[in-house]
Amino acid sequence: xxxxAMERLVRAARDTRGYVAAWRAAHPDGKVLGVMPMNFxxxxxxxAGLLPVIVPDDQEPVTEGRALLPxxxxxxxxxxxxxxxxxxxxxxxxxFMADHCIQLVGAADxxxxxxxxxxxxxxxxxxxxxxxxxGQKVAExxxxxxxxxxxxxxxxxxxxxLRASIAAYNADRRALRQIFDERTxxxxxxxxxxxxxxxxxxMVMDPVEHLALLELARAEKVGQPRDERVRVHLSxxxxxxxxxxxxxxxxxxxxxxxxxxxxTGRRFLSTDVDEVLEPMEAIxxxxxxxxGNLPCPTRVQHDAxxxxxxxxxxxxxxxxxxxHLMPKFCEPHMLLYPELRKRLDAEGIAQLLIETEHxxxxxxAFRTRVEALVERVLRKRPAYA
Amino acid sequence: MTVTAPDRTNRLAITRAGGQLITDYxxxxxxxxxxxxxxxxxxxxxLNPIFQAAGVAWCHGEAFSARLAxxxxxxxxxxxxxxxxxxxxxCSYSRxxxxxxxxxxxxxxxxxxxxxxxxxKELAARLPRxxxxxxxxxGCSTGQQWDEVSYRVFGKEVPIFNVSHxxxxxxxxxxxxxxxxxxxxxxxxxxxxxRELISWLEFQTGRPFDWDALSESMFYIKQxxxxxxxxxxLCKQKPAPATFWDWIASVAPINFLPGDQAxxxxxxxxxxxxxxxxxxxxxxxxxxxxxxxxxGIMNWNKLGFLSRKFAEHGASVVAGRYxxxxxxxxxxxxxxxxxxxxxxxxxxxxxxxxxxxxxxxLTLKDCADYQVxxxxxxxxxxxxxxxxxxxxxxxxxxxxxxxxxxxFEGDVADASFYKDEILESRLAAMLEVIDVRRERGxx
Ligand code: SF4
Ligand code: SF4
Numbered sequence: 001x002x003x004x005a006m007e008r009l010v011r012a013a014r015d016t017r018g019y020v021a022a023w024r025a026a027h028p029d030g031k032v033l034g035v036m037p038m039n040f041x042x043x044x045x046x047x048a049g050l051l052p053v054i055v056p057d058d059q060e061p062v063t064e065g066r067a068l069l070p071x072x073x074x075x076x077x078x079x080x081x082x083x084x085x086x087x088x089x090x091x092x093x094x095x096f097m098a099d100h101c102i103q104l105v106g107a108a109d110x111x112x113x114x115x116x117x118x119x120x121x122x123x124x125x126x127x128x129x130x131x132x133x134x135g136q137k138v139a140e141x142x143x144x145x146x147x148x149x150x151x152x153x154x155x156x157x158x159x160x161x162l163r164a165s166i167a168a169y170n171a172d173r174r175a176l177r178q179i180f181d182e183r184t185x186x187x188x189x190x191x192x193x194x195x196x197x198x199x200x201x202x203m204v205m206d207p208v209e210h211l212a213l214l215e216l217a218r219a220e221k222v223g224q225p226r227d228e229r230v231r232v233h234l235s236x237x238x239x240x241x242x243x244x245x246x247x248x249x250x251x252x253x254x255x256x257x258x259x260x261x262x263x264t265g266r267r268f269l270s271t272d273v274d275e276v277l278e279p280m281e282a283i284x285x286x287x288x289x290x291x292g293n294l295p296c297p298t299r300v301q302h303d304a305x306x307x308x309x310x311x312x313x314x315x316x317x318x319x320x321x322x323x324h325l326m327p328k329f330c331e332p333h334m335l336l337y338p339e340l341r342k343r344l345d346a347e348g349i350a351q352l353l354i355e356t357e358h359x360x361x362x363x364x365a366f367r368t369r370v371e372a373l374v375e376r377v378l379r380k381r382p383a384y385a
Numbered sequence: 386m387t388v389t390a391p392d393r394t395n396r397l398a399i400t401r402a403g404g405q406l407i408t409d410y411x412x413x414x415x416x417x418x419x420x421x422x423x424x425x426x427x428x429x430x431x432l433n434p435i436f437q438a439a440g441v442a443w444c445h446g447e448a449f450s451a452r453l454a455x456x457x458x459x460x461x462x463x464x465x466x467x468x469x470x471x472x473x474x475x476c477s478y479s480r481x482x483x484x485x486x487x488x489x490x491x492x493x494x495x496x497x498x499x500x501x502x503x504x505x506k507e508l509a510a511r512l513p514r515x516x517x518x519x520x521x522x523x524g525c526s527t528g529q530q531w532d533e534v535s536y537r538v539f540g541k542e543v544p545i546f547n548v549s550h551x552x553x554x555x556x557x558x559x560x561x562x563x564x565x566x567x568x569x570x571x572x573x574x575x576x577x578x579x580r581e582l583i584s585w586l587e588f589q590t591g592r593p594f595d596w597d598a599l600s601e602s603m604f605y606i607k608q609x610x611x612x613x614x615x616x617x618x619l620c621k622q623k624p625a626p627a628t629f630w631d632w633i634a635s636v637a638p639i640n641f642l643p644g645d646q647a648x649x650x651x652x653x654x655x656x657x658x659x660x661x662x663x664x665x666x667x668x669x670x671x672x673x674x675x676x677x678x679x680x681g682i683m684n685w686n687k688l689g690f691l692s693r694k695f696a697e698h699g700a701s702v703v704a705g706r707y708x709x710x711x712x713x714x715x716x717x718x719x720x721x722x723x724x725x726x727x728x729x730x731x732x733x734x735x736x737x738x739x740x741x742x743x744x745x746x747l748t749l750k751d752c753a754d755y756q757v758x759x760x761x762x763x764x765x766x767x768x769x770x771x772x773x774x775x776x777x778x779x780x781x782x783x784x785x786x787x788x789x790x791x792x793f794e795g796d797v798a799d800a801s802f803y804k805d806e807i808l809e810s811r812l813a814a815m816l817e818v819i820d821v822r823r824e825r826g827x828x
Binding site: 334341 | 476529536545549551552554767769
């Protein structure tokens with residue numbers, strides 16, 4: 001019996017191990033690269049014949065990992081430490097990282113110390129993007145990544161293979177982005193959990209295979225117009241997916257998600273790699289430009305304002321409120337949050353901060369708070385609306 | 386009835402002179418505006434010699450937060466930060482300092498300082514507003530983001546310069562402490578940015594940079610750093626003539642005081658006092674029974690308390706990552722006549738900018754050199770950079786040197802994370818383990 005396309009995407013999103021096992025069976029000599037979020041250019045690894053998988057929070061409770069990282073590290077990094085401690089990270093032949101959030105560095109270091117047989121390569125991409133020399137440093141690091149993935153796979157990344165990988169990831173991103181744009185424009189065809197599965201599966205799968213399934217899944221969907229629920233924008237949640245139960249509670253409480261800037265959402269799709277430029281130049285350009293397209297608190301760029309982006313985004317989608325989803329202990333988000341709050345307050349946009357935890361999220365308390373937000377927005381709605 | 390244990394600490398007398406130098410420095414900073422000086426707020430590695438040569442007054446953000454915490458004056462700034470929206474789980478150095486920014490921006494009056502507080506004479510109320518920011522944070526991503534947020538709190542109106550530092554991860558087989566291709570490349574990259582910084586300062590000040598003044602300042606700093614190193618080496622003596630806490634009292638001078646003869650004299654005084662103690666058999670902790678290594682950033686609110694607490698048990702805290710592996714700790718790298726490369730290298734050598742592999746090497750070496758019996762890990766609640774590798778370091782010390790360790794909770798600048806009973810019970814438990822192992826002859 002053929003498994004429906006959507007179900008296959010959901011499986012890949014929720015069972016990385018299963019997908020990787022199937023990929024390995026079909027590619028007996030292939031290697032699988034674990035990629036730490038959020039900025040490593042997977043195109044380079046793909047062009048070298050590797051399967052680059054963005055390492056997800058596998059939503060398992062943290063057990064043995066507790067002994068490796070402090071309890072005040074974010075849930076994602078503690079989950080990574082747990083994946084190492086329990087052997088779950090052995091899924092990957094190597095781990096590559098381009099981001100220097102200090103908590104992510106801590107988790108990657110746990111992997112390197114405890115799994116010495118797995119190479120853990122950390123090439124830090126410049127984070128201060130307003131500097132005149134940032135572009136040059138990024139280009140140098142992209143070349144280093146290229147050499148490293150070639151050494152790992154044993155095959156050269158040719159301009160031709162890189163162009164093909166760029167085109168494949170762009171096509172997949174474009175198709176996903178179209179779905180997100182349709183939601184912004186008013187469609188309610190996809191529930192937030194479904195969209196999360198679409199993006200999470202793209203983080204794991206080969207892009208060509210993903211796109212084929214995505215097209216099939218789309219063909220089965222019928223768009224629905226928006227109803228009267230309060231339109232909300234979900235913001236934040238770096239590096240990993242918010243719990244599906246939480247997304248459900250938000251929509252069950254009288255809110256309708258109309259847009260987001262989540263990592264497992266629009267943030268992941270924000271930027272394509274330019275197909276006109278020389279491919280290596282395009283890869284560097286992709287990194288330096290994506291923070292302008294959707295600013296991230298882990299980067300430092302004076303002219304990229306997440307608060308402004310948020311306000312403009314609510315104008316595009318018609319969102320009446322913003323729900324900040326902040327993973328507990330996520331320092332980049334904690335630092336920027338007051339700037340977001342201040343700006344949204346100034347614009348009169350209702351907002352709610354929900355701090356998420358890896359384990360034991362108090363769903364009922366969240367439900368009450370989202371309901372209160374919904375009430376607040378409804379009271380502000382003009383009588384004729 | 387509370388019985389106060391006798392104080393068994395014997396602190397270095399010279400640190401009082403250091404305290405005066407520090408007070409004088411802050412007084413000068415608070416009045417710098419009146420003297421027509423521009424003021425820079427900076428974070429991370431000790432850029433002060435560059436600012437000194439550029440003729441501007443400097444305020445190190447972490448040092449200011451630490452000072453507020455050490456004087457129990459962090460409250461108003463932290464409250465202002467909390468009201469503005471900073472979570473109490475955010476690095477307390479950053480939120481104390483950002484709280485100062487918020488107060489400055491919100492302040493009424495002439496806008497020349499942190500105002501709106503009832504006592505304008507208090508330290509927090511006297512920090513002059515910055516003319517520009519420079520960020521020089523290695524290792525910790527929060528350090529870099531913090532200044533970017535300060536820049537935003539000030540409405541993007543205060544110019545900012547960022548120096549970026551590659552994390553010393555050590556990918557290549559030749560990588561190691563002070564060696565390898567990555568170390569060389571990173572050193573050159575940071576030195577190049579320092580040159581850019583100097584041009585930027587020339588633009589901000591409208592004056593040519595005084596390269597001779599930089600060389601002169603680094604000439605003194607190198608001497609001071611060498612004397613500091615000599616003093617640190619003397620503390621390998623058993624029993625220890627001075628402790629980690631004495632060196633903590635000397636952090637401010639080496640971290641941000643001007644490079645001049647007074648700085649050299651101070652560290653010569655420290656070295657000489659320690660040598661004098663060795664010559665006359667004076668101990669830093671009366672009846673030293675245990676030698677402890679301290680890992681973690683300092684808990685500034687509890688400095689005096691901690692030193693007494695360890696000494697109460699006969700525990701001499703002889704060394705620690707924050708002292709041995711920080712603050713111009715490799716003076717042989719400094720070349721006053723061509724200073725930028727060696728300075729860049731020290732910024733890269735921040736004790737949070739190494740992967741665990743290197744930290745492990747440094748910790749094991751220090752523990753062996755100082756004949757350490759146990760490690761106290763200050764599990765610094767809001768400093769993820771320091772705490773990340775601690776569990777791995779503890780496991781390695783146990784495995785490779787047979788050294789037990791303990792963890793106690795606290796924070797750099799927020800006393801609310803500190804739990805006295807936990808420290809007491811865990812310290813006692815570790816010392817018991819040491820006793821048992823000694824009885825069995827395994828230590
Ligand atoms: S950016 Fe936030 S979620 Fe990502 S690793 Fe850092 S602290 Fe964790
Ligand atoms: S978290 Fe620690 S290392 Fe990072 S900025 Fe704060 S005090 Fe500095």
